[in-house]
Amino acid sequence: MNLHPVELGTLTPEVLRVFGTQPPLLTAGDKNGCNTMTIGWCQMGRLWNLPVCTVYVRPERHTFSFMESHDYFTVSIMPADQQKVVAFCGANSGRDVDKIAACGLTVRYGAGDAPFFDEAEWVLVCRKVYVQDMTPASVLPAAEKTILPYYGERGGWHRIYTGQVMEAYTR
Secondary structure, three states, X not given: OOOEEOOHHHOOOHHHHHHOOOOOEEEEEEOOEEEEEEOOOEXXXXXXXXXXXXXXXXXXXXXXXXXXXXXXXXXXXXXXXXXXXXXXXXXXXXXXXOXXXXXXXXXXXXXXXXXXXXXXXXXEEEEEEEEXXXXXXXXXXXXXXXXXXXXXOOEXXXXXXXXXXXXXXXX
């Protein structure tokens, strides 16, 4: 076991050192099955006086059904030397390949049987507290040229999942 628990009050600023620089793996499911995917959009902070992490998933992604059917998800920030793993998990669908087995990742489980990876540098185990669909009607006119190119042929509008950070682990 490479990871050890972190007191939630000590997450900042150490986790922020890597949080915005290395694309994390979002994983949802449980001991009966799970899927992981690389995410580029992810925020960490405080909301309703809770430590939270917010992630975004398009409905056509295989991980979407796991996010919908489970109360917990994890965000695993992989070390820089795991770039091939992160790239593989972003370029391949869990519908077609068992990404976890193909990458040789070691699965551990946190609160709610939420799966995460022992190889990670940081892990956040989150319990969903808020879910909201992004919609074109919510895009302000001043931002249309910036935001709208992310949709259409590139895929459907994301669903936003905000999770309370229940556990955190680091190397």
